Each structure stands twice: as C-alpha cells, then as structure tokens.
Amino acid sequence: MAGEELKYKFGLRNSAGKYLTMESFGNKVNSNGSSLKTKQVWTLEQDNNFVFLKSHKGFYLATDKNGNVSCDSDERGEGEKFEVDVQSDGRWALKSVPFGYFLSGLGDDRLTCSAKTIGENELWMVHLAIHPQVCIKSVQRSKYAHLEDGELRFNEIVPWGSDAVIAMVFHEGRYALQVSNGKYVSLDGTLVDSIIDDARYVIAFKEGHLALRDNNGCYLTPAAGNGAVKKSTKSSIGKAQYLLLEDSAPQGVFYASDGRLASTRQGADVSANQKKGSPEEGEFSDKEIFQLEYVSDAERWAIRTVENEYWFLANSSGIQAKAGINPKTDNSAHFQFEYVDGKMAIKASNDKYIFTKPAGHLYATSTSVAEKEKFTFECINRPLLALKSSHGFIASRGATKLECNRSNYDMFSVVFTEAGYTIGKGGSYWNVDPADKNAILLGPSPAPFSLEFQGRSKLCIRAPNGKYLKSEQNGIFSASADEGGSANTFFEF
Structure with a gap:
C-alpha cells in the first residue's frame, strides 16, 4: 500500500562499466553485466554500521580470508559483512569487515576481495533499481516533499497531487531530483532547468535510511519552519538528513x-x-x-x-x-x-x-x-511518466522507434482527454504503427490510450486498436496482446 518504504535495490557498476552480477544458475557471481537487469539487482540490508548485499536469488555476497568471493548462503554471517566507504564522486568502496580488504571488479569479470587500498578497480557506482518516480519523506519531520511556491518543501502530511511526485534521475553516477514542473533541485534550493553539477547528489545510507550529499560535501536537510530545501552546512548524517523513498500511488x-x-x-x-x-x-x-x-x-x-x-x-x-x-x-x-x-x-x-x-x-x-x-x-499525479517493463525501461531509439528493454528511461508527458490519455515526448506522440498495426512509435499526431491499474505500481495500457501493449525481451514494444494481466503486459509506473 501507499506509505510503504521501498527496499533499496540497486546495481553496482565498476570502473570498466560492468555490473556486479549473480547468475541465474550455479550461484556464480562476476562483474560482467552490461546493463541493469534482474541478475544485476542487489538489495541493501543494514545492521548498525555494517551492510549485507542480497542477490535476486536471496543469497548474500561473501568473502573469505583468501579473497575469494561467493554468493551461495541465504544466511548472514561474518563473511557477509561489509562496510561502505562513500567517495567524493559518489562511488562506493566495499570493505570486508572480518578481513579488512576491499572488493575489486577487475574488468574481465573476475571478482576478488584482497585489495588493501582503494583504487579504480575497487570503486563501484550505485545505480538504484527502483522505479524513479517516488514520494520522499523526511524522517525527523515526518512530512513529505512537494513543489510549493517554486521550492521543494518537506511540509505535506500526505503526499497529494502531482507536485509530491519526485523523479530520482540517474546522471553520471549521481542523482538529480526532478520535480513536477520538469525542473531540478539545486543544492541552494533553487530550481534549475538542467542537471548542473550543483543539482546532483551522492547517495549514502545510514541506519536503514537514505541521505543525499551535495556537491559541497553537505547533506540535503529540510530547513526549520516550512521545510524548504536550503543550502546545507551539515557535512555529517543525522536524523535531520534521514530520508525515506516510498511508492507514489495513483x-x-x-x-x-x-x-x-x-x-x-x-x-x-x-x-x-x-x-x-x-x-x-x-x-x-x-x-x-x-x-x-x-x-x-x-x-x-x-x-x-x-x-x-x-x-x-x-x-x-x-x-x-x-x-x-x-x-x-x-x-x-x-x-x-x-x-x-x-x-x-x-x-x-x-x-x-x-x-x-x-x-x-x-x-x-x-x-x-x-x-x-x-x-x-x-x-492527475503523472503529468510526467516513466514506464518500466519486465525487460527494462520504455525509451525511444532514434526519432520514432520505442523499445521496452532499455537500461535508462524516457520521461513522457501525459495528457488526459475524453477519448483517453495521450502520451508523448518533445512534440511527438505514441501511435500504433499503421504499417504492421502493432508496433508503438512516436508520431506527429496524438492517439488515445487507456490506463488500467492492476496492482501495486503496475498498470496495463490499451491501445487505440483495442489491443494491450506488450513487451518482449528483444525490445519489441507492440499493441498485440488480446488480454492484459500477464507479466509482459504489466508496466511499472
């Protein structure tokens, strides 16, 4: 239900651009994933100052005294404990607690945990695997962020309307906060039109909560009074900096x-x-x-x-x-x-x-x-919409083609009409390809689609031809399903 805290799931990408991967068979773990898919998703579990990394199969990443890396235990022990050392550029170094060595991705899919110091091979970029559109709650204030009078303010008891939906935009290893008018939150609280360096934040975790560190090394902190984001002077994480990410219900x-x-x-x-x-x-x-x-x-x-x-x-x-x-x-x-x-x-x-x-x-x-x-x-609270299929995000390739297996998403504009919803980007709109009657393309004229809410953060989309949109592993995105309700007709919003 709404108000439920999201589990912090993410991918870890090494300096060679490859993701930490748990294979579906054989409990093999490597660093050769080319994009963030199911096998590359890890869940962070915290216990005081330690963290555990749980794979999509439910097993925990572990090391031994010889620097070997494994992932075949469904229980947390000493070998599964890591400390996170967040670098100034946002990347993480993962240090084995019992042995004191750092996890290394060597660029040829090998993993070891025997480095005594932090170098490029020991640095991992954090890429959140949750849906990017969320509600953000201040733990100390127990209030939600929303756009009000040109500011992002943490002063809403219930996150209500489109102004309370915030997009966590992944950009060059950091995150930007995009509000409902399409602008981004800068470190001094002003809203800017593009993702400048002062509008990018590093993700840190403490005591099960998330915090956002800005370009000056300080943490985003709701100000006293109206809770507006102002330029922070806090270089350490306390309860005032703790944030929760929650699902944004329709x-x-x-x-x-x-x-x-x-x-x-x-x-x-x-x-x-x-x-x-x-x-x-x-x-x-x-x-x-x-x-x-x-x-x-x-x-x-x-x-x-x-x-x-x-x-x-x-x-x-x-x-x-x-x-x-x-x-x-x-x-x-x-x-x-x-x-x-x-x-x-x-x-x-x-x-x-x-x-x-x-x-x-x-x-x-x-x-x-x-x-x-x-x-x-x-x-009304999705004037901007990112969609994720079971194979990846929906995004355009070229001027007109839409694919459903992309590692990064496009943000589409959504307008309600009596006939249905028009979905578009940059003056082009979703349409059913008149040639093959199925493929979804970007075209010059808006066409009406229907949104059918099917479960927590999931919907089906019915096209003007009466068919349901369907995703395929190879990226084909078509209006070809007679019925909604199967995994390939569900889209996370």
Missing part, C-alpha cells in the same frame, strides 16, 4: 456517467455531484481527488481521501468515507476494478457494482454493468 478523480465528479464535500457520503471547474479557478478541489492503494493480501483496492479517510461499504449499501478504517483488515474498504471500453466499473465488498443515483449518491447494489455503473478515472 491519484485522480472519478467522473460518473453524467460527467459529475465524486466528492466528499458533503460529509461522510461519497457523492458524484460536483462539476468540473475551469483551469483558472481550479478544475477540482482536494475533496474530489482520491488515492488508489493496492491491498496485496486481499488483492483488492482501497480508496483514500485527502483527510486520510477511506471509502467503505456502509450497512445501507451506500459508499461513505471515514477515518479509522484499516484497509489491511477491514473488508468493507475493499474494492475491485473492472475495465469496460476504457471505463472503470467498481465492485464493492458485497460483490455488487457501484452506481450513481440521480442526486449523485453512490450505492453498491447493481448486479451488472450498464452506463450508470461506468466511471472514468483521470489520473
């Missing part, structure tokens, strides 16, 4: 079949009785915006309000929202989404569909889906 508005917006303005009842305003006056208020949270154990959805309330099925079969509900344990707050012709049908915990009464009240008593049971969900 947020948006529900349109009933008559075009009115679902809202909690009227109190406990959730009613579709609000008109969309003009862009100048604000098209909708926070009370018309809802967050979709996937409850993994129940394989159902919870719907959260800005007041930290949840939709639930009342005894009257009406839909209400109230505080104090725990969707992990309360079945009345569980909903299923079914997609019909680009619309969403919502089934409550009584296995009945929600429909809109003439006055706008929502009730779950329908046994089938007609027009009044269909809702349109407009996602």
Whole structure:
C-alpha cells in the first residue's frame, strides 16, 4: 500500500562499466553485466554500521580470508559483512569487515576481495533499481516533499497531487531530483532547468535510511519552519538528513456517467455531484481527488481521501468515507476494478457494482454493468511518466522507434482527454504503427490510450486498436496482446 518504504535495490557498476552480477544458475557471481537487469539487482540490508548485499536469488555476497568471493548462503554471517566507504564522486568502496580488504571488479569479470587500498578497480557506482518516480519523506519531520511556491518543501502530511511526485534521475553516477514542473533541485534550493553539477547528489545510507550529499560535501536537510530545501552546512548524517523513498500511488478523480465528479464535500457520503471547474479557478478541489492503494493480501483496492479517510461499504449499501478504517483488515474498504471500453466499473465488498443515483449518491447494489455503473478515472499525479517493463525501461531509439528493454528511461508527458490519455515526448506522440498495426512509435499526431491499474505500481495500457501493449525481451514494444494481466503486459509506473 501507499506509505510503504521501498527496499533499496540497486546495481553496482565498476570502473570498466560492468555490473556486479549473480547468475541465474550455479550461484556464480562476476562483474560482467552490461546493463541493469534482474541478475544485476542487489538489495541493501543494514545492521548498525555494517551492510549485507542480497542477490535476486536471496543469497548474500561473501568473502573469505583468501579473497575469494561467493554468493551461495541465504544466511548472514561474518563473511557477509561489509562496510561502505562513500567517495567524493559518489562511488562506493566495499570493505570486508572480518578481513579488512576491499572488493575489486577487475574488468574481465573476475571478482576478488584482497585489495588493501582503494583504487579504480575497487570503486563501484550505485545505480538504484527502483522505479524513479517516488514520494520522499523526511524522517525527523515526518512530512513529505512537494513543489510549493517554486521550492521543494518537506511540509505535506500526505503526499497529494502531482507536485509530491519526485523523479530520482540517474546522471553520471549521481542523482538529480526532478520535480513536477520538469525542473531540478539545486543544492541552494533553487530550481534549475538542467542537471548542473550543483543539482546532483551522492547517495549514502545510514541506519536503514537514505541521505543525499551535495556537491559541497553537505547533506540535503529540510530547513526549520516550512521545510524548504536550503543550502546545507551539515557535512555529517543525522536524523535531520534521514530520508525515506516510498511508492507514489495513483491519484485522480472519478467522473460518473453524467460527467459529475465524486466528492466528499458533503460529509461522510461519497457523492458524484460536483462539476468540473475551469483551469483558472481550479478544475477540482482536494475533496474530489482520491488515492488508489493496492491491498496485496486481499488483492483488492482501497480508496483514500485527502483527510486520510477511506471509502467503505456502509450497512445501507451506500459508499461513505471515514477515518479509522484499516484497509489491511477491514473488508468493507475493499474494492475491485473492472475495465469496460476504457471505463472503470467498481465492485464493492458485497460483490455488487457501484452506481450513481440521480442526486449523485453512490450505492453498491447493481448486479451488472450498464452506463450508470461506468466511471472514468483521470489520473492527475503523472503529468510526467516513466514506464518500466519486465525487460527494462520504455525509451525511444532514434526519432520514432520505442523499445521496452532499455537500461535508462524516457520521461513522457501525459495528457488526459475524453477519448483517453495521450502520451508523448518533445512534440511527438505514441501511435500504433499503421504499417504492421502493432508496433508503438512516436508520431506527429496524438492517439488515445487507456490506463488500467492492476496492482501495486503496475498498470496495463490499451491501445487505440483495442489491443494491450506488450513487451518482449528483444525490445519489441507492440499493441498485440488480446488480454492484459500477464507479466509482459504489466508496466511499472
């Protein structure tokens, strides 16, 4: 669900540009990975000042007294302990705790742990393997970062709207923080148009938390008062510098079949009785915006309000929202989404569909889906979107071709229309190739796509030809699947 801290998964790239790799068979570990895929992903586990590196197979990286490197134990022992020495350029040196030697990637896929000093072979660049679009929480303030009045401020109790979605952009071994208007956060708190050196940060970990070190060797620290990022003078990591990265759940508005917006303005009842305003006056208020949270154990959805309330099925079969509900344990707050012709049908915990009464009240008593049971969900917190398939990121190759197995992502702009979402980049838009009817290309005219949320941070995308987008290991990205729901039709957002 939303608010769950992300596990810090990453790749480690040596000075020869190769990634530390755990092979799928034979428990072999080497440094010959050419890009960041599943075999190159490691999970950081911390224990006081020590770290353990866990492979995608669940085994821990280990060394012995002779400098041999292995990865075949699913338990943490002395040989699995490392210390991280973060260098000024952001690279890590990994020192074996029991033996005092550094891990070396020699450029010919060999690994040893026998170096007494740090040289180029002992330096590893950290490349986060999480989805780049996250919410960032200050541990000490217990508040989230968002864009406000031209600043990144840690002062939001619930990360609400597109301004609370931050992109962690990997750039030359460091990370830039890209906010919702496309700008980057510089070390003095100003927003800049490009990734200058003062807008790049080194990642460090302490006590299970992440911290960001700027170009001056100081750590990003929310200021007292409004929590704005200002030029820091802190050259050490304390609780004021601890940050958490969390999944950013989809947020948006529900349109009933008559075009009115679902809202909690009227109190406990959730009613579709609000008109969309003009862009100048604000098209909708926070009370018309809802967050979709996937409850993994129940394989159902919870719907959260800005007041930290949840939709639930009342005894009257009406839909209400109230505080104090725990969707992990309360079945009345569980909903299923079914997609019909680009619309969403919502089934409550009584296995009945929600429909809109003439006055706008929502009730779950329908046994089938007609027009009044269909809702349109407009996602509002992804005006910029990065997508990851099971084979890699979606990115362009050349002027028009899109591929789904890239190690780096493109950030696409997303615009909602009555027909669907248009997805584009630099004045070009996603289209289905008219020649083979399948391949997704960048073209001059926008085409409508449908987004179908399928689980935690996953969605399926339906193309204008009625097919679902599909990813293949060789990079082919096509609108060729008859149904969504398989691994190659899921895209992480």
